[in-house]
Amino acid sequence: MQRWRGLENLPGGWGRCVVTIGVFDGVHRGHQALIGRAVEIAREKRVPCVLMTFDPHPSEVVRPGSHPAQLSTLRRRSELVEQLGVDVFCVIPFTLEVSRMPADEFVHEVLVEQLHVAAVVVGENFTFGSKAAGNVELLRRLGQRFGFVTEGADLVTDDGVTYSSTYIRACIDAGDVKAAAHALGRPHRLEGIVVRGDGRGKELGFPTANLSTPRFAAVPADGVYACWFIHADGRRLKAAVSVGTNPTFSGRERRVEAFVLDVDEDFYGQRVALDFVERLRGMERFDSVDELLVQMHKDVEETRGLLA
Numbered sequence: 001m002q003r004w005r006g007l008e009n010l011p012g013g014w015g016r017c018v019v020t021i022g023v024f025d026g027v028h029r030g031h032q033a034l035i036g037r038a039v040e041i042a043r044e045k046r047v048p049c050v051l052m053t054f055d056p057h058p059s060e061v062v063r064p065g066s067h068p069a070q071l072s073t074l075r076r077r078s079e080l081v082e083q084l085g086v087d088v089f090c091v092i093p094f095t096l097e098v099s100r101m102p103a104d105e106f107v108h109e110v111l112v113e114q115l116h117v118a119a120v121v122v123g124e125n126f127t128f129g130s131k132a133a134g135n136v137e138l139l140r141r142l143g144q145r146f147g148f149v150t151e152g153a154d155l156v157t158d159d160g161v162t163y164s165s166t167y168i169r170a171c172i173d174a175g176d177v178k179a180a181a182h183a184l185g186r187p188h189r190l191e192g193i194v195v196r197g198d199g200r201g202k203e204l205g206f207p208t209a210n211l212s213t214p215r216f217a218a219v220p221a222d223g224v225y226a227c228w229f230i231h232a233d234g235r236r237l238k239a240a241v242s243v244g245t246n247p248t249f250s251g252r253e254r255r256v257e258a259f260v261l262d263v264d265e266d267f268y269g270q271r272v273a274l275d276f277v278e279r280l281r282g283m284e285r286f287d288s289v290d291e292l293l294v295q296m297h298k299d300v301e302e303t304r305g306l307l308a
Contacts, residue, residue, distance in 0.1 A: 001089055005091045018041050018048070019111060019115055021128070022053065022122065023053055023057060027081060028071075035084045039086060043085075047118055048088055050087065050090055052092060053090070054094040055092075055093060071184075073191055107138075108146070119149045124136060125155065168188075172221075173218075175220050175222075177277065178278055181276070189273050190213060190217060191214070194272055209257070209267040211258065221279075222243050223242075224281050225241045225276050227239045227277060227303075230274070232271055232272060237262075238260070239259060243256050
């Protein structure tokens, strides 16, 4: 899969293509269905499938301070869509100028003149252009003029729940990582660099890898979780993960700390990931360190059982 940032360096002799457009944060089951349909049409037409996304999140540019919690990094998104058969992962740097581009101008200048689209596949609720004035109907009308077809894909629902990034963020914010995983089609992943902590876990016999996470990362609600610890070398290791402020020790800084089971290894400075499988309990304050240790042993055994 090719990865582009902007359209300034389009390959020479670029022909027609099928394009799907969106932020695609999380690449959840709804996104997967949409992208799968775009790939299917591209294969039928024997042209590349281009996925167009934006960075930073459009809402942060239009309304500074409103950036939603991020379900996946750009790098993770590119990995996920490559698995779905996308040929080109195109990131458009989102600026105020881009946000103010009229919808019909975006279609003519970007989709038609630069990408030479044969088909556009978007969700039925897709909007674009200045003041979000563009929609699927406008794409269809402009497609008739410029020679491309438009398909507005239905939203994916299950038991009355519409799968969306907003819904998944709400699940994660509530600590319901099982519901989030169901909507994503896989566990929610949190990535970060392992940094030095205060060493308290090691003193207690539970040395932890402390994750420094990206600024807007969707961190689950405070509590203890059973997770898969994904090492940079691809290893999947069992881990009991604490999210919160360590109230037993009057902590104030919110942290993500992973106790990796059955491994005696220093992960400092390494980029790792956590796949959240299940929430074991909420964050609690214990009256003594001994009570905390008893509970930590229980958490580890429950994690071991869940991930067996």
